[in-house]
Amino acid sequence: xxxxxxIIFGILNFLIxxxxxxxxxxxxxxxxxxAKTKTEEEKAELESxxxxxxxxxxxxxxFTLKSNLEKIAxxxxxxxxxxxxxxxxxxxxxxxxxTRTYKNTxxxxxxAESKEWVYKAKIGDADFELNEFIKIxxxxxxxEKSLAKVINNDTLKIGNLEQTSVFNLIFESGxxxxxxxxxxxx
Numbered sequence: 001x002x003x004x005x006x007i008i009f010g011i012l013n014f015l016i017x018x019x020x021x022x023x024x025x026x027x028x029x030x031x032x033x034x035a036k037t038k039t040e041e042e043k044a045e046l047e048s049x050x051x052x053x054x055x056x057x058x059x060x061x062x063f064t065l066k067s068n069l070e071k072i073a074x075x076x077x078x079x080x081x082x083x084x085x086x087x088x089x090x091x092x093x094x095x096x097x098x099t100r101t102y103k104n105t106x107x108x109x110x111x112a113e114s115k116e117w118v119y120k121a122k123i124g125d126a127d128f129e130l131n132e133f134i135k136i137x138x139x140x141x142x143x144e145k146s147l148a149k150v151i152n153n154d155t156l157k158i159g160n161l162e163q164t165s166v167f168n169l170i171f172e173s174g175x176x177x178x179x180x181x182x183x184x185x186x
Contacts, residue, residue, distance in 0.1 A: 054149075054151070054152065054153065054156060054157065055157045055158075055159065055163075056147065056149055056156060056157065056158045056159075057159060057160070057161055058158060058159075058160075059160045059161055061158060062158060062159055062160045062165050062166075062167070063160070063165075064131065065130045065131065065134065065158070065167055065181075066118075066165050066181075066183070068129075068130045068131060069107070069118050069121060069130060069181060070117075070118055072107065072123075072128045072130075073100060073107050073109060073116075073118050075102075075128070077102045077127065078100035078101060078102045078105075078107070079100070079101050079102065080098060080099070080100055081098070081099045081100075081101070082096050082097070082098055082099075083096065083097045083099070084096055084097075085097050087112075093113070095110060095111060095112050095113075096110075096111040097109075097110060097111075098110075098111050098116065102125065102127070103124070103125045103127075104122075104123075104124030104125050105121075105122065105123045105124055105125045105127070105128060106121065106122050107120075107121045108120040108121070110185055117183065117185065118181070118183065119182075119183040119184070119185040120181065120182060120183065121179070121180065121181035122178065122179070122180050122181075123136065123178065123179040123180075123181075124136065124177070124178050124179075130167070130179065133146040133147075134167075134169065134176070134179065135176070136176055136177065136178070136179065137175060137176060138175070138176045139174060139175055139176075140171050140174040140175065140176070141174070143156075143169070143176065151171070154170060154171045154172065155168055155169065155170050155171070156168075156169045156171075157169075162184075164183065164184035165181075165182075165183050165184065166181070166182050166183075167179060167180070167181050168180040168181075168182070
């Protein structure tokens with residue numbers, strides 16, 4: 001009886017596997033139709049997800065720009081305003097929001113007991129530069145050459161993979177007019 005069940009099971013298994021391979025067979029013209037449909041779907045998907053502001057992901061450049069932004073915050077030109085704020089994690093601890101302003105530039109940082117982080121900035125003055133190419137007044141083509149990236153819009157976003165540190169470079173008439181920074185703050 002066991003032999004009989006085993007033989008029937010083997011035959012059924014064989015028939016099912018043969019039937020599946022037959023249904024998988026397609027003609028060459030059907031394959032072309034499927035491929036054409038897939039490419040049209042991919043093209044439509046790309047068009048629907050087109051972002052008007054290009055994002056240039058570069059962790060090392062973002063780290064360097066952020067480090068230079070922290071150095072700019074130490075400049076003595078700034079007027080400094082401080083506002084105490086309650087720490088989100090410890091009820092009995094107060095931290096400080098520090099706002100630095102100079103002409104068209106404003107940096108906002110979060111200062112804890114032992115460390116300070118710039119988490120928001122808007123640079124509108126040529127007095128401050130993030131590197132030799134990213135500074136107010138730089139021509140768009142110079143930045144394109146230094147980054148090896150074509151800038152198609154008036155705004156270029158440079159940031160890290162997680163997008164927790166993003167620099168927005170805003171151009172007017174082909175010249176860098178403003179640099180905005182948005183950083184992550186826990």
